[in-house]
Amino acid sequence: xxxxxxxxxxxxxxxxxxxxxxxxxxxxxxxxxxxxxxxxxxxxxxxxxxxxxxxxxxxxxxxxxxxxxxxxxxxxxxxxxxxxxxxxxxxxxxxxxxxxxxxxxxxxxxxxxxxxxxxxxxxxxxxxxxxxxxxxxxxxxxxxxxxxxxxxxxxxxxxxxxxxxxxxxxxxxxxxxxxxxxxxxxxxxxxxxxxxxxxxxxxxxxxxxxxxxxxxxxxxxxxxxxxxxxxxxxxxxxxxxxxxxxxxxxxxxxxxxxxx
Numbered sequence: 001x002x003x004x005x006x007x008x009x010x011x012x013x014x015x016x017x018x019x020x021x022x023x024x025x026x027x028x029x030x031x032x033x034x035x036x037x038x039x040x041x042x043x044x045x046x047x048x049x050x051x052x053x054x055x056x057x058x059x060x061x062x063x064x065x066x067x068x069x070x071x072x073x074x075x076x077x078x079x080x081x082x083x084x085x086x087x088x089x090x091x092x093x094x095x096x097x098x099x100x101x102x103x104x105x106x107x108x109x110x111x112x113x114x115x116x117x118x119x120x121x122x123x124x125x126x127x128x129x130x131x132x133x134x135x136x137x138x139x140x141x142x143x144x145x146x147x148x149x150x151x152x153x154x155x156x157x158x159x160x161x162x163x164x165x166x167x168x169x170x171x172x173x174x175x176x177x178x179x180x181x182x183x184x185x186x187x188x189x190x191x192x193x194x195x196x197x198x199x200x201x202x203x204x205x206x207x208x209x210x211x212x213x214x215x216x217x218x219x220x221x222x223x224x225x226x227x228x229x230x231x232x233x234x235x236x237x238x239x240x241x242x243x244x245x246x247x248x249x250x251x252x253x254x255x256x257x258x259x260x
Contacts (some may be wrong), residue, residue, distance in 0.1 A: 049161060050062075050063065051063070052160075052203070053160050053161045053162060053203060054157075054159050054160050054161075055159050055160070055161060055164065056159040057157075057158070057159030059157065059159065059160070060159065069106070074108055077102070077105070077106070077108045078108045078110060078111055080102065081102065081107065081108055081111040081115060082111065084099065084102070085111070085114055085115065085118060088118055103115075103119070112204055113204040113205040113209070116201075116204070116205075116213060117205070117209060117212070117213060120213055120216040120217055120220070120221070121216050121220065122209070122212035122213040122215065122216040123212075125212050125215065125216060126208065126209065126212040129212075132184075133180055133207075133208045133211050133212070134208075136179070136180040136183040136184060137176055137179065137180055139183050141179050141182055141183055142182060142183075142186065142189060144189075145179070145182040145189045145190040146179060146182075148190050148192075149175055149178045149179060149182075149190055149195075150175065152192055152195050153166075153171045153174055153175060153195075154166055154171070155195070156171075156174060156195050156196055156199040157196070157199055160199075160203070162199075162202065162203060163199060170199075170202065173202050173206075173207040173210070174195065174198055174199055174202060176207050176211075177198045177201075177202065177207055177210050177211045177214060178190060178194055178195060178198055180211050181194060181198075181211065181214055181215065181218070184215060185215075185218070185219065187227070188218075188226050188227045188228070191226035193225075193226060194214065194218070194226060197214060197217065198210060198211075198214050201213050201214060241255065241256070241259075
């Protein structure tokens with residue numbers, strides 16, 4: 001699962017970064033979530049980390065094979081996005097189609113963390129719930145969820161610098177975000193599918209912002225996807241199969257064969 005954008009450091013401001021935020025340790029072996037055993041070449045003077053923070057695995061992006069947006073176009077998009085973020089209400093109410101169009105063109109990496117928070121509504125949620133995240137972390141939480149979360153931490157992007165080291169800064173933040181969510185939503189608690197989403201968010205923003213993004217995504221846009229039984233995702237799966245059967249018989253047959 002690759003992230004589209006730049007280095008995971010881009011989402012932070014300079015005063016939010018600390019030296020221990022990025023561990024350079026690499027977990028050996030092909031663990032779940034590693035995406036394979038691809039390793040980057042070790043050459044003198046050449047960084048073994050791609051611009052997304054991956055040091056290997058299936059998510060690693062070879063710079064020589066990567067298609068990049070010309071700097072002039074990127075700068076132009078950044079200026080447009082900054083204007084939208086400064087006048088968000090106006091753009092969302094009067095020029096929503098243009099916002100959608102610019103999202104589809106690609107959000108500039110340097111703007112991505114802010115844009116995601118505006119788009120999903122988590123910025124508003126965080127501003128109106130100051131101190132809630134830290135309050136959740138002070139609570140003991142459900143031991144069952146805590147144990148399940150701890151078992152999954154090392155499986156999340158083990159070839160990414162933030163999550164390579166067991167007990168490192170990235171895994172600690174991931175634990176905090178996932179634990180807080182189980183307290184925020186005790187009915188659903190923890191689902192394994194929460195972890196990779198939270199990890200990707202943490203590649204772009206600090207823990208509290210990642211938490212509120214996770215809340216917005218799960219509670220507003222993916223309601224029921226992570227509840228016991230996964231009812232909502234099964235319903236959506238059936239809808240997708242019905243749609244494919246109607247518009248693309250070959251795809252439907254291929255998917256049905258894989259499903260069985």
